[in-house]
Amino acid sequence: MDNKELVNRISSKLGRNKTDVKKLLDAFVAVVRTRSSELDSIAVPGFGTFETRKRAERITVMPGTGKRLLVPPRVVLSFKVSNVLKNKLK
Amino acid sequence: MNAKITFPDLVDLVAESTRSNRRVSELFLKELFATISQALIDGDNVTVKGLGTFRLARVAARDIVSVNTGERTQVPSHNKLVFEPDKKLAAELNQPFAQFETIELDDDITDEMLGAEEQQPQADVLTEPEENAETDVEAPAVDLPSAEAAVAPPPFRPAPVMMSAQHAEPEHEPEPVVVPEPEPEPEPEPDPVVEPEPEPEPEPEPEPIMVQEPESAPAQADVYETAQNLRRATFKGFLMGAASMLVLSLLVWWLAGTRSGQNSDALAAGADTVAQQQEEVDLTAASLETSEKAEAQAATPAPVAQVTDTVSPTNYLTKMAVKHYGRQEFWVYIYEENKDRIDNPNAVPPGTVLVIPPAGKYGIDATDKQSVDQAKKKSFELFSRFN
Numbered sequence: 001m002d003n004k005e006l007v008n009r010i011s012s013k014l015g016r017n018k019t020d021v022k023k024l025l026d027a028f029v030a031v032v033r034t035r036s037s038e039l040d041s042i043a044v045p046g047f048g049t050f051e052t053r054k055r056a057e058r059i060t061v062m063p064g065t066g067k068r069l070l071v072p073p074r075v076v077l078s079f080k081v082s083n084v085l086k087n088k089l090k
Numbered sequence: 091m092n093a094k095i096t097f098p099d100l101v102d103l104v105a106e107s108t109r110s111n112r113r114v115s116e117l118f119l120k121e122l123f124a125t126i127s128q129a130l131i132d133g134d135n136v137t138v139k140g141l142g143t144f145r146l147a148r149v150a151a152r153d154i155v156s157v158n159t160g161e162r163t164q165v166p167s168h169n170k171l172v173f174e175p176d177k178k179l180a181a182e183l184n185q186p187f188a189q190f191e192t193i194e195l196d197d198d199i200t201d202e203m204l205g206a207e208e209q210q211p212q213a214d215v216l217t218e219p220e221e222n223a224e225t226d227v228e229a230p231a232v233d234l235p236s237a238e239a240a241v242a243p244p245p246f247r248p249a250p251v252m253m254s255a256q257h258a259e260p261e262h263e264p265e266p267v268v269v270p271e272p273e274p275e276p277e278p279e280p281d282p283v284v285e286p287e288p289e290p291e292p293e294p295e296p297e298p299i300m301v302q303e304p305e306s307a308p309a310q311a312d313v314y315e316t317a318q319n320l321r322r323a324t325f326k327g328f329l330m331g332a333a334s335m336l337v338l339s340l341l342v343w344w345l346a347g348t349r350s351g352q353n354s355d356a357l358a359a360g361a362d363t364v365a366q367q368q369e370e371v372d373l374t375a376a377s378l379e380t381s382e383k384a385e386a387q388a389a390t391p392a393p394v395a396q397v398t399d400t401v402s403p404t405n406y407l408t409k410m411a412v413k414h415y416g417r418q419e420f421w422v423y424i425y426e427e428n429k430d431r432i433d434n435p436n437a438v439p440p441g442t443v444l445v446i447p448p449a450g451k452y453g454i455d456a457t458d459k460q461s462v463d464q465a466k467k468k469s470f471e472l473f474s475r476f477n
Contacts (some may be wrong), residue, residue: 003139027107029140042095047123072190079173090168
């Protein structure tokens, strides 16, 4: 299901027009974006938690050649699914 | 920073940014997550533009052996939710580390050398995060004329130079963040807010206002560039001057941040042309005073110097350990020294000022394997206590 269809489904269920729903969805994404760039975490009960995590730099070895690589640190957005949803999906 | 946003907060935030009421926003968000969940339960993937893709991945059945009883059980095959962040979003979040690439290490690099190798990128890492984290520092730097970067005489180096000093510090001396005790007192209360201004700066007024504002992205780029220039300048000559100015500006900002937080606001708000002249006079006096102090300091570094460092989302215990001692294992001693200020070493609140103990106090020696091992052992103990 892509963004468009998601908007369609929500708008039909809520009985609001698509532009409104699209605006709300964009606002939600913008909130997640700004908040996660501030390293905040966003918890949605029954769904999961969006969290920004720091990955430390590390040294990996390429199995083929045995070369060692220094992988730089990174900041990633992770999503941890809530137990309720996790169990439903099993 | 590191705040936990709950569902009601999220509802408020969305309502605010769409200028709709809470009810609408709450209904929408509930429906959004219900719809995504339902689609996933139906086995569909869901892509939200600008956020990412939620999809299901099949996990094959596998046997597990209970460690305690040796009993064998099977975990049945099941689905797992995988979230892949949108590429653009991921790049945006990783922006502080974007300039790094994976480096191939030469075969002749020993483990011993890796300590130093690791330190190199981390020293650089510090440049970016500081821009993100310490709004106080960079806001004034935005105004910094680039000419200053080229000349940068040590006596009149104001707050912005702080950055250069901090950048330079990981490579040079482990203890430039020297905070001599008597220093804070002689500075008058309202002055610290304006004092870090460079004297030739044409408009000192907007500064206190900007202190409170987050910077824009292009400004950040500028700051970064300026910081680079400054760093080079520092390399060339005025290390001592920079270090001592750093001390002073740290103090000043610290004062401005903690004690006269409201003062700065009030000052900013009430700043008008009448006040301007008065302040400029103050400023001149203050910076002259500062320069004298700086020189005195450079000449005779305080013997009872105490090194401190401030926790930020990108500058935490292990980073500090690498910076000050050369190996991250030694974070345990920083923790040890600041036990009373740290509840959990895994989650030190940003903004906490920590005392960095002198390396001799705990027998810290990055080149001594025994010392490193001891630190490691200690860290395992701590880990078992907190994890």
